Amino acid sequence: MTNQIPSLYHKKSWRSLFNRPETMTFTLLILALVGASLLSEYFLDVNYILRSFTLTAELSIAALVLTMVIISGEIDLSAAANIALSACIFAYVQASGAPMTLAILTGLFAGLVMGSLNAILVIVYQLPSIIVTIGTLIFYRGLAQVIAGDKSIRVPEWFIGVNTKMVLGVPFPVVIFTATAIILGLVLGTTIYGRQIYQVGTNNTAALHAGIKSNRIKFGLFVLLGVVSSACGIMAASRLGSVRYDLALGGELQMVLMAMLGGTYIFGGRGTILGTFLAAWLLVIVSTGMTVANLLPAIQLTVLGLLLIVAIIATNFIYSRARR
């Protein structure tokens, strides 16, 4: 997957490997595996880890697209709320008697609308994406609560169980996650479009002068994240068998955490899909290891918070050194 390295890295010598944040993520991943195995004898079981991954697969998939949004110099904190609202709209439509295809299309359309609303506010009205998406985060989840109330909406029995479908022994959501990572990785790492995303994030003005339609690129990324999030919401409905407005509550932190831990630079311009891919596994291993050891969930909150701070300090440090 070396072709995913952004063009900013010209040094081909293996020493530059240490200057790459993915190396940090990978090292942490190994450390976490060892730590979790020491923490509980029940942890080291590939099937269990894969099964646990399906619990956050939806967030992980959306985080891959979020990575691209962050690289382009914006951020979207509303994706987790989008997952909840799309899932509720989808479940509501099919529960009211519509055919499944129509329900799925409605859910995806809802995601398209949500992504577009974010994009319009950020790009057309030039409002800072961080505050806009805090606003839409509250708004989307609020709408989910208006639609579903406090009760859960069931989906039909035959639709349940995307996470128990196996492809060569790997749960289907994990396959989707990996496939999405490969596709997005190739787009970002090898295409002109991918290079333009980096350029927009590094220096928007310079990108404009170079003739890159940065607004169109950003708009497209917000909409893509909206649609992918809604697909994830529908997948979550299949995994759970029912949805409630509080689906993926607080997921925005986990998604940002995945991107940051994977070495995406919060100010844009740097980061890779590979990094987020590794970070998603890192997070699953850390939280699963602690859960199976019956540690207080509070310790998990604390560790997640610390990880985010450490990750961002480390990436900042690595990038500032690389710049010298």
Added chain:
Amino acid sequence: MIKKTILSTVAAFTLASGMALSEDIDIVFIGKNTGNPYFDSLTQGFVEACDVIACNFEFVAPATAEATSQIPFIEAQIQRGVDVIAISPNSPDALNQVFDAARAKDILVLTVNGDITGNEEHRDATILPTDFTKVGADQVEMVGSLIGYEGEVAILSATTEAPDQNFWIEGMNKTLETDSKYSKMTLVATVYGDDQPEKSTTEMESLLANFPKLRGVIAPTTVGIAAGAQVVQSRGISDTVKVTGLGLPSEMRDFVKDGTVEGFQLWSPYNEGWLAAHFSVGLKNGSMENKVGGTFQVPNLGTITINPGNSINTQAALTTFNAANIDDFNF
């Protein structure tokens, strides 16, 4: 910090290996969320039961009570290979799949203090604190006795979809309509404070504003009754508006002592844990049977019957707390 982490790592490791060596029944109780005082007493029942009978007990709970937050914890217990998962479910249907996975591994799944109504086939049995069909009538009698069976009453509940509360409210409505003893009482409103102190307080305030002739409020939720009592206390109207409902003695003690609340009701959460532990061990070692209509003995609780739907109650009726007995309860 690092030292602490290492220490807890070592502690968890020794704990885990100790568990594997033991022949006792491994029971884990998964609460709705951590920091919920209600579960302290329930957990205590488990702990003390496992001091005297052959079981190991652990309590885990997610940080927040959203529908899916318990799933990783159930998965982890399946992976640990425990014998019994007792759980107060956060959702009536989001847990079906993972419950099935647990039962496929021969793990006994008991819902405690709340059931997965409508999806009962995904758990083995449920342990409820009391006969929920009588709660509504008991609560109406409670508020009636406080207001002299005359005047306007209102209900301050939890969330609009809370299944237990809605079931009880249905019972209250039916009792008020059909029992002539309460013919002079009218239910003027049912409002929902979402089990948040802020919202419950606002709802209580607007009840008082919307219904100036209000005489009594039933709050069948621990958060609601405390918020309602606080409003009445701060406005000094405890003589005209009587607040009652279901509450925790530890949270209501002050209000009872200063006369704001004359009486309220609940059951013993401790006994739920105590019974669940005994039932788990009995089923696993073969001395009890999970059959509708069957009975078994539990120390301190006497003969327990398994009701239709594999539902078990720890006590027949609600306990009423008032100034005379509140100091006897420490939960």
Added chain:
Amino acid sequence: MKPILKFLSGREAGIFVMIILFCTAVGIYKPHFISSNSLRIILLLVPLIMIGAMAQMLVLVARHVDLSMGSMLGFSAMVAGLMYRDMPEIWWPIGFLVAVGTGAVLGLFNGLLVTIFNLPSIIVTLGTLNLYRGLTFIISDARQINRANIPSELKAMSQTSPIFGIPWIILMSFAIALLTFYLVRYTQLGRQIYAIGSNPNAAPLRGINVTKVTLIVFIISGALSGLAGIMYASRWGFVNPSNTGMGFEFQVIAAVVIGGVSINGGVGTVLGTFLGVILLGCVAAALPLLGIPGTTQSAIYGSVILIALLIDRSVRQRATANTKRSRA
């Protein structure tokens, strides 16, 4: 006359009109909404948000944001609550010092991360939001501090009044608003906060120690969150590791943004923030009175934030257009 004219043309007048319109509309539908009792309900709803909003205003003016306020509130309240539980003999006002001090330390930590490592405050405080919440669970062993452990004098502050029947905590929140007004209007620090927010690059050239001022702003944010924490214990009579302060930051940001504080830094008034808080309080008090279910509250808050952002944007555009015209 001049100040009145200035007020009438400003953002504050807009919010003021919105409050009047909203209350009149609700009052037509439910006449008893217009009463001293409603005023009491509204005023009792807002003290915590008022204090938080004053702090968040300063943070936003300095071109930062603090998402960890709710967790700082919870942690500080828990430290004070643990002290009350384990040292019942202690003189109860010490709790204020402990909570404010604890909050200040947490705020300092945020500030240090932001200044030393030059990190964006939004990500730092998103991290500490979880970190502080987790620590609250750990120090409390995930147990609630019950009503019986909170001193009755403290609880009485939400009910008894020294003057005009207005409870202590309302007076305190107004006092904080006045203090903030003084800070912003009459101190050098206040002017420096605005200078940093308006143009962070130019501020050092004018001899402003950006690091120091930023640190102070975050310390104030922590300290006031701590104050809100002890007031939470007073108002609700308990401290819960999970509920206390949960979502507080969103209410505060909603109030501040409605109040016309610009997210781009450098712009914001105490009066605007004050009115934003009151408007939010009116909405919160009116919803149950109108029989609107609580489940709609988030959607309403969210849309209000978005609308406020758009208004802010159009006001700024017009302002720039005006300046350009006057220059021409």
